[in-house]
Amino acid sequence: RVAGSKADISREKSAILFEKAKKYFPGGVNSPVRAFKSVYGTPLFIEKGDGCFLWDADGNQFIDFCCSWGPLILGHNHPKIREAVISTLQHGLSFGAPTALENELAELILKNNKYIQKLRFVSSGTEAVMSAIRLARGYTKRDKIIKFEGCYHGHSDSLLVKAGSGLVTFGETSSLGVPKAFADETVVIGLNDKEALERAFAEFKEEIAAVIIEGIPANNGLLMQNKEYIEFLRKITSDHGSLLIFDEVITGFRLGFEGAAAYYDVHPDIITYGKIIGGGMPVGAYGSSEEIMGYISPDGGVYQAGTLSGNPVAMAAGIAQLSELNKPGFYKELNKKAAEFSASIQRYASAKNYKVRVFNVGSIFWIAFTDKDNIQAASDIEAESMDKYKVMHRELLNRGVYLGPSGYEVGFVSAAHSKIELEKAKRAIFESLDVVFK
Numbered sequence: 001r002v003a004g005s006k007a008d009i010s011r012e013k014s015a016i017l018f019e020k021a022k023k024y025f026p027g028g029v030n031s032p033v034r035a036f037k038s039v040y041g042t043p044l045f046i047e048k049g050d051g052c053f054l055w056d057a058d059g060n061q062f063i064d065f066c067c068s069w070g071p072l073i074l075g076h077n078h079p080k081i082r083e084a085v086i087s088t089l090q091h092g093l094s095f096g097a098p099t100a101l102e103n104e105l106a107e108l109i110l111k112n113n114k115y116i117q118k119l120r121f122v123s124s125g126t127e128a129v130m131s132a133i134r135l136a137r138g139y140t141k142r143d144k145i146i147k148f149e150g151c152y153h154g155h156s157d158s159l160l161v162k163a164g165s166g167l168v169t170f171g172e173t174s175s176l177g178v179p180k181a182f183a184d185e186t187v188v189i190g191l192n193d194k195e196a197l198e199r200a201f202a203e204f205k206e207e208i209a210a211v212i213i214e215g216i217p218a219n220n221g222l223l224m225q226n227k228e229y230i231e232f233l234r235k236i237t238s239d240h241g242s243l244l245i246f247d248e249v250i251t252g253f254r255l256g257f258e259g260a261a262a263y264y265d266v267h268p269d270i271i272t273y274g275k276i277i278g279g280g281m282p283v284g285a286y287g288s289s290e291e292i293m294g295y296i297s298p299d300g301g302v303y304q305a306g307t308l309s310g311n312p313v314a315m316a317a318g319i320a321q322l323s324e325l326n327k328p329g330f331y332k333e334l335n336k337k338a339a340e341f342s343a344s345i346q347r348y349a350s351a352k353n354y355k356v357r358v359f360n361v362g363s364i365f366w367i368a369f370t371d372k373d374n375i376q377a378a379s380d381i382e383a384e385s386m387d388k389y390k391v392m393h394r395e396l397l398n399r400g401v402y403l404g405p406s407g408y409e410v411g412f413v414s415a416a417h418s419k420i421e422l423e424k425a426k427r428a429i430f431e432s433l434d435v436v437f438k
């Protein structure tokens with residue numbers, strides 16, 4: 001079955017692999033959302049990817065808008081990245097000692113990013129954020145952090161915390177195994193709510209080490225924030241001697257080379273990166289000013305380390321990918337393509353009076369089953385709208401289009417999505433919406 005054509009897909013081989021996987025892994029997967037719990041059917045086991053396409057174990061072809069959850073901004077199996085990885089691994093996979101490749105990737109980033117002066121490479125977004133929080137606490141000598149309901153920052157203990165009841169509350173853990181004492185240090189408030197933040201600062205005053213926000217929250221729908229609100233975050237943190245952390249694991253190198261910081265033109269104190277930075281290999285990073293990064297070990301007293309940090313093969317993949325992104329016009333072209341794609345889905349849905357809004361920024365898009373023109377906080381999303389997403393997801397798989405297996409997940413357009421494939425994908429989306437609303 002080729003992408004873009006309509007036929008109920010066979011999942012026979014994927015289903016057999018999933019049965020086997022369930023014997024080995026909790027829920028049959030190594031990361032929960034992959035288990036397809038929020039959509040119909042069992043997970044597709046992927047055999048290969050090339051350009052904007054994915055093929056599953058049953059030989060079905062899909063136009064992929066998940067793109068490994070964001071890293072693959074150049075699409076799958078990009079020749080430059082593949083060649084860089086192959087030529088680097090000929091010399092060995094890991095040394096646990098510095099290599100010139102780390103310098104090269106750092107230079108490429110720092111020379112083209114006015115918001116950070118030094119960085120540290122780690123191996124995932126979770127690690128980047130966890131380390132950034134420790135750095136903020138070490139620098140300010142304070143313990144509390146403020147995070148927002150609807151932002152995901154990886155699975156470290158301090159951040160697996162959701163809002164409790166009451167106006168300004170200590171968070172409640174959102175996972176078993178997170179000590180209550182950790183949750184007590186995390187204050188969780190709603191996005192786009194100035195008063196809640198003012199109340200939190202009034203209550204905890206000099207205890208707040210940092211406020212952390214996703215560059216543009218994109219893990220719970222796409223929750224566009226007003227520039228003015230982000231400027232307010234900058235001001236209130238500075239006024240209280242707290243740090244502002246942008247978690248740019250999704251938005252970094254996605255909205256533009258300098259990510260959300262440049263998008264808003266707001267200078268946060270610490271920025272975290274992941275996903276795109278490693279070209280599909282496990283890389284994360286956090287960066288800040290020389291002064292703040294001076295607190296990181298071995299220069300300073302904030303300990304952070306990693307056996308595979310700065311891994312040469314991963315660095316080579318990152319260099320190859322970011323070099324492409326740094327070419328003139330790259331983002332302009334990609335973002336235009338994504339904007340046109342999103343707008344035409346919106347036009348179709350509006351013409352048919354479907355309760356659908358397509359939100360788009362850069363090459364990120366989110367198809368929401370709502371008639372609200374603004375969705376800026378997690379509480380603006382209606383849980384029932386996810387039933388419609390489930391139907392659309394099933395219909396799209398049967399038409400050869402792969403979106404993330406949850407209605408809260410955004411989609412990504414990559415440079416590898418050609419006009420022809422985007423046209424095919426649009427047609428599949430139109431037909432699927434017709435089924436959803438029939």
Ligand code: PLP
Nearest residue numbers: 124125126152153154249250274
């Ligand atoms: N921060 C944000 C904004 C993310 O979207 C994610 C992952 O989706 C993370 C942190 C965690 O990154 P990782 O899954 O690489 O640990």
